[in-house]
Amino acid sequence: MLQELLVAGAAAGSACLVYVAAAARVVKQYERGVVFRLGRVAGEVRAPGFTMVVPFVDRLRKVNMQIVTMPIPAQEGITRDNVTVRVDAVVYFRVVNAADAIITVEDYRFAVSQMAQTSLRSIIGKSDLDDLLSSREKLNQGLELMIDSPAVGWGVQIDRVEIKDVSLPETMKRSMARQAEADRERRARIINADAELQASKKLAEAAGVMSEQPAALQLRLLQTVVAVAAEKNSTLVLPFPVELLRFLERAQPQQPPPVPPPPAVDQ
Numbered sequence: 001m002l003q004e005l006l007v008a009g010a011a012a013g014s015a016c017l018v019y020v021a022a023a024a025r026v027v028k029q030y031e032r033g034v035v036f037r038l039g040r041v042a043g044e045v046r047a048p049g050f051t052m053v054v055p056f057v058d059r060l061r062k063v064n065m066q067i068v069t070m071p072i073p074a075q076e077g078i079t080r081d082n083v084t085v086r087v088d089a090v091v092y093f094r095v096v097n098a099a100d101a102i103i104t105v106e107d108y109r110f111a112v113s114q115m116a117q118t119s120l121r122s123i124i125g126k127s128d129l130d131d132l133l134s135s136r137e138k139l140n141q142g143l144e145l146m147i148d149s150p151a152v153g154w155g156v157q158i159d160r161v162e163i164k165d166v167s168l169p170e171t172m173k174r175s176m177a178r179q180a181e182a183d184r185e186r187r188a189r190i191i192n193a194d195a196e197l198q199a200s201k202k203l204a205e206a207a208g209v210m211s212e213q214p215a216a217l218q219l220r221l222l223q224t225v226v227a228v229a230a231e232k233n234s235t236l237v238l239p240f241p242v243e244l245l246r247f248l249e250r251a252q253p254q255q256p257p258p259v260p261p262p263p264a265v266d267q
Helices: 002-023 098-103 108-126 129-134 136-154 170-212 214-229 242-251
Strands: 024-027 031-037 049-052 058-064 068-078 084-095 156-167
Touching: 002 024, 024 031, 031 098, 058 098, 068 108, 084 108, 084 129, 084 136, 098 136, 108 136, 108 156, 129 136, 129 156, 136 156, 170 214
Parallel strands: none
Antiparallel strands: 024 049, 031 058, 068 084, 084 156
């Protein structure tokens, strides 16, 4: 009798161990568990840690709650100003409702990927080339809003969308290079013209000062000679100003006019 009781107790203990082993589940810290009992969601979403399910009746689906980094394949499209470009991006999203991510959509990763590609092509068609190259933040916000609107119903939240690269045709690159070169040349000419205008004003002021003091012109000429003579291999051509001649004429003493000879007397 005692032996039969021991055997029965051992059998019951083994059955309990098998039941616990079959019912025990562990949900990791970055996961949430959704329990399906006979095909229907049973109870609340299971939190991280140890949990129990009914063997052969319940089925536990684990959902990763970490932020997912998903690259968007390069999409080719025509911008609003009729330029063919290829644009690729990256989207960051995470699951905020594990039950909706499992029940509402078949594969939320694939759904987000397809929505991101469609939205990227739509953004390309609505934007100009200059916006794609310079207004990245504005386009990123618009793209994030377009993807996040349907993703909310899937239990998914879009954290950030970034446009990575914009590929242009070679002909467009050459045209943009010529445009940039022409713009730089235009700015250089404007700067040179402005410099000439300022220099002409200063030269006019200097000429006014020198006209009042003729000796200043001679001093400036001597300074120019000294500057040019510093290069020994240069040929110096020295102009002789008319003002200097006038200055020398005024510096000479005045001489009396010559006395004409007396007229000859006929004998």
